[in-house]
Amino acid sequence: MEHFDYSDRYLRLLSQKFRTVQEVSTELINLEAILALPKGTEHFMSDIHGEDEAFAHILNNCSGVVRDKIDAVYGDTLTAGERAELATLIYYPEHKLEYIKAHMTGDLGDWYRVTLRRLSEICRVVASKYTRSKVRKALPADFAYIIDELLNTDPGVKNKENYYNRIITSIIEINRADAFITAIAGVIKRLAVDRLHIIGDVFDRGPRPDHIMDMLMHHHSVDIQWGNHDMLWMGAACGSEACIFNILGISVKYSNMEMLERGYGISLRHLTNFAQKTYADGGCFAPKVISAMDREISGTDSIARLYKAVLMIQFKLEGQAIMRNPSFCMEDRLLLDKIDYQNRSITIGGVTYALEDCDFPTVDKNDPYRLTDEEQEIVSELRTSFAHSPRLQEHMEFLYRVGSMYLCFNENLLYHGCLPMNEDGSFAELVIDGKMYAGRDLMDILDQKSRFAWVNRKKGGEDERKAVDLMWYMWCGKKSPLFGRDRMTTFERCLIEDKSAHTEPKNAYYRHTADPAVCDRILREFGLEGEHAHIINGHMPVKIKDGESPIHGGGKMLIIDGGFSRAYQKTTGIAGYTLVYNAHGLKLISHEPFKSREDCVTRDDDILSKTEILESLPEPQKVADSDIGRELQTQIDGLKQLLAAYRSGTIKEANLRP
Structure with a gap:
């Protein structure tokens, strides 16, 4: 462990917080004791x-951590069914209570007494690796005192047995058992995991990513490493029209437009009307069917026409971004100008493929990447909708606040996609503002540019335009750490039957x-x-x-x-x-x-x-072995030097007498 020598100025500033030998000593004892606790989970x-129900469940069961605690405490005394019921009660207390009371055949009061004792014991176990101060901060205000007493009172000690029983009985008698069960179940889940890491891609495909964002915003300790789908939404919130239409395309493809409209208040009415009057049929643009429930909706031609309208605008906007940014080196993705309408084909990479559809009435063959007047109007309307959706902007602000391109934490390196490499194994370079970036430097500049785009999203200048274009590049660019592929073949997958093109x-x-x-x-x-x-x-x-x-x-x-x-x-x-x-x-x-x-x-x-x-450590890790422990050790070093300064008379203790 590296130790630091602090300047006299720093120690004098520290002395303003810890004014006496006693105050320094108390804090030192506290911090040294914390270092000896087990490392948090x-x-x-x-x-x-977007799979909100599955996410909520795994968040509730902490990937089995809660069940492991129940089995450790009651594996020898409760049946498998009783342990499973207790676990479900912790995962979904309100819903499980409603179900239990509706099907209860015995005495509800007795069930409450047994259950409250069991939950208190589970809570005591998950709280055992933390300081009493940290546990208190995790307690809900309504029951903080009662839970604290139950956690720190041993019901087996004779002098406290009646006291413990009286607390349980009073909770039941005043009809607060349900509320207490809900509260203590929340404490168990909170203490079971010290920190949650989301390694990218909260958004797209599943039904309610907005619900997931709400859950994350209420989590006590979370960080997010941005994924390419997250970057797509962040870019859309910053004003990238290409990002917006990629989001729309994914939402239509997976029959998930309701989330946009109900979740974020973004109306697709104008776009839908435009699609129905502009395209005679959806042709090969039928969206992806992911379940029998979706088949009736997603198989309709009206949805296929909407998907076609979205993608044609998307291809135009992406083409404009590519032509604005030659440093992206994505000219091979300019495909609208390569279509041979007479032969219903296209040549990509020297190979000619048949096209399943060539009915593109909005594409000007002489200027294929130009939007029609109505397309431009729709794009402007949707850009405004994304910019003025309060809930969307709140979620994106949270993504920026707790998120980053990568994170180094407790000896682990977390990032969503990859660190782009060349065929020879060297780090691939990307030109940004005329300068080459690779490896960690590339990750850092992309993080910086993403934040610049967010902070300056209302300015609309040339630098801001470049930054939001770069966010679109992170979604699908060849050297994007978030994408990790040579190309995104949306055009080919929609219009070319030959899978070799996909x-x-x-x-x-x-x-x-x-x-x-x-x-x-x-x-x-x-x-x-x-x-x-x-x-x-x-x-x-x-x-x-x-x-x-x-x-x-x-x-x-x-x-x-x-x-x-x-x-x-x-x-x-x-x-x-x-x-x-x-x-x-x-x-x-x-x-x-x-x-x-x-x-x-x-x-x-x-x-x-x-x-x-995957890895069993020879000795259990302590807080001292973690990043937090290293920070605490730095504080300890400073306090020890302040203590020495007080004792040598270099710095004078404060006179605390009245």
Whole structure:
């Protein structure tokens, strides 16, 4: 542990807060004791893609942490069914209470007494790794005193037994048992996980990403590493028209327009009317059907025509962005001007493909990337809608506040996609404002430009335009760390039947990181090294059914995108990975598809999960071994030097006598 020598000026400033030897000593004792506590549990989730119910459930069960605590305490005394019911009560207290009371055959008062004792014991266990001060800060105001007393009173001690029982009895007699159960269940879930890491892609595909954002905004400790889908929404909120129409295209494709309209108040009426009058039919633009429930809606020709209208505007806006930014080197994505209308074909990369549709009445063959007057009007209206949606702007502000391109935390390097590489394994360079950036420098400048776009989103100048264009590039550009592929083939997948045109080759990063030495080089690029350092990624779904593994680079890199989104689950074979890092090591959890909250409440059906121990530490980690511990040690060093200054007379103690 590195120690610092603090200046006299710093120590004098510190003396204003800790004015006497006694005050310094008290704080030193407190901080030194905290260092000896177990390291807090970290919970990693990735690629949630709007699946709000599955996300809420895994957030509630903390990827099995809550169930592990129940089993540890009651594994020998309660049946599997009783433990499952207790777990469900903690996950969904209000709904489970309603169900239990409706089906109760015994005495409800007795059930309350037993349940309150059990919940108090579980809460005592999850609180045991924290200071009493930290636990108190986590308690809800209405029941803070009562929960604190229950947690710190041993019901087995004879002198306190009646006191403990009286608290339980009073809660029941004054009809506060339901509210108390809800409150203590919340405390258990809060204390079970010390920090939540979201490794990108909250948005798109699933039904309610806005609900997920609401949950994250109420979480006690969360950070987010931006994914390409998150960047798409951030760019849209900053005014990128290309980002806006990519969002619309995904929303229509996955039959999810209701989320835009009800969740964020963005009306698609003008766009829908335009699509119906402009396009005779939807042709090959039928949106993706992801379940039988969606088939009736998404199979209609009116939705296909809307999708076609959105994509034609999207292709034009993207073409304009490419031509404005030659440094993007994306001229190969300029496709509207390559269409051979007479032969209903297009030549891409020297290969000619038949087109399934050539009915594009809004495309001027002489100026294919120019919007029609009505298209421009629609684009302007939607840009204003995104800019003036209070809830959307609030969610994006939160993404900027707790998010970043990457995070170094407790020896782990977290980022969503990749660190772009060339075929030879060197870091790929991207030109931004005439300067080359690669590796960590590329991540830093992209983070900086994204924040510049947000802060200056209302100015609309040339620098702001370049910044929002760069955010669109991060969504789909060849050297984008968030995308990690050579190209995005939306045009080909919609209009060309030949699947050979649909391929999106992965960046060389995904091949090179099979080598542990390359993973170590990446970690060193970010100032991390050591046997317990890891790269934690999302973004690329791991296809378990095809034999793929989430573990790369000899265990140095973990890819935890296992298919949270229903749209991916047939491809991956599972319904997502999560990662838990506690004092004892790293655990990778793979999840089966989540059925529903109703099944969980009525049948105590938890998500079926499988745990793989990735790394067991020889000795449990303490707070002293964490980043927080290193910060505390720095404070301790300063306090010890202040204590020495008081004792040597270099700095005078304050006179606290009246």
